[in-house]
Amino acid sequence: MFRELWQRFRPDTVSRRTARDRLQDILDQDRTPLYPELIDALKPELVEVFSRYFEVERGQLAVEVERHNGTATLIVNLPFRRCKATVAGGRERELPSPPQPHIDPSQFCCPNPQCPNAGKKGPHNHIIRSGFYGKGKRIPLLKCQVCGKRFSVRRNTVLFKLKVKEETFYQALAFLVKGKKIATTAQMVGCDPKTIRRWVKRALHHKDEVSHFLQQYLECEPEQLLRFWTQKER
Numbered sequence: 700m701f702r703e704l705w706q707r708f709r710p711d712t713v714s715r716r717t718a719r720d721r722l723q724d725i726l727d728q729d730r731t732p733l734y735p736e737l738i739d740a741l742k743p744e745l746v747e748v749f750s751r752y753f754e755v756e757r758g759q760l761a762v763e764v765e766r767h768n769g770t771a772t773l774i775v776n777l778p779f780r781r782c783k784a785t786v787a788g789g790r791e792r793e794l795p796s797p798p799q800p801h802i803d804p805s806q807f808c809c810p811n812p813q814c815p816n817a818g819k820k821g822p823h824n825h826i827i828r829s830g831f832y833g834k835g836k837r838i839p840l841l842k843c844q845v846c847g848k849r850f851s852v853r854r855n856t857v858l859f860k861l862k863v864k865e866e867t868f869y870q871a872l873a874f875l876v877k878g879k880k881i882a883t884t885a886q887m888v889g890c891d892p893k894t895i896r897r898w899v900k901r902a903l904h905h906k907d908e909v910s911h912f913l914q915q916y917l918e919c920e921p922e923q924l925l926r927f928w929t930q931k932e933r
């Protein structure tokens with residue numbers, strides 16, 4: 700008899716908990732109704748916001764709602780390829796195009812050591828503009844009229860033979876100057892930390908040129924630059 704009663708009223712903890720959880724779920728759903736249409740409306744806006752900061756895989760956004768103890772959590776799953784370059788303040792900003800300086804051929808000289816015109820600067824140096832090269836044909840070329848050698852206006856500058864856009868290169872340096880770590884910077888501009896270290900070495904050979912650009916276009920302060928160069932030269 701006792702045994703029978705015990706069987707009947709024994710607290711069946713497991714099944715009781717399950718029932719309580721189910722009830723909670725039902726209550727939760729009532730409290731925060733979320734309709735598929737709502738999620739569908741939300742998706743393009745989420746993609747838009749995330750796209751400002753990340754290169755996202757647009758078609759792969761998944762949004763789910765997980766409910767627990769009276770709260771609903773929105774779980775957004777959105778694969779991305781890389782962070783977009785950002786500046787302090789978070790929001791992506793149009794990176795300044797480096798100045799397309801007025802190219803004055805008289806300020807250049809023929810780099811060919813065999814040329815009788817080698818090393819001559821000035822208005823009679825026989826150097827003329829001679830088209831463009833590089834990706835998108837954006838980098839001006841010059842030509843020595845004496846020996847016919849064509850050469851880049853970037854020769855002897857920090858950008859000579861740089862394989863990425865100058866915007867990316869300068870943005871990475873600006874992050875470093877403002878105190879970001881190599882690894883973080885690499886992630887933010889979407890390249891390898893080894894590449895960032897090479898860029899730092901490259902920049903060290905052209906400190907004035909780099910400092911000038913970073914101060915003028917990427918809001919780097921002279922003290923930050925001084926600290927950066929001192930630290931990197933060690």
Ligand SMILES: [Zn+2]
Binds near residue numbers: 810843845846847
């Ligand atoms: Zn020449």
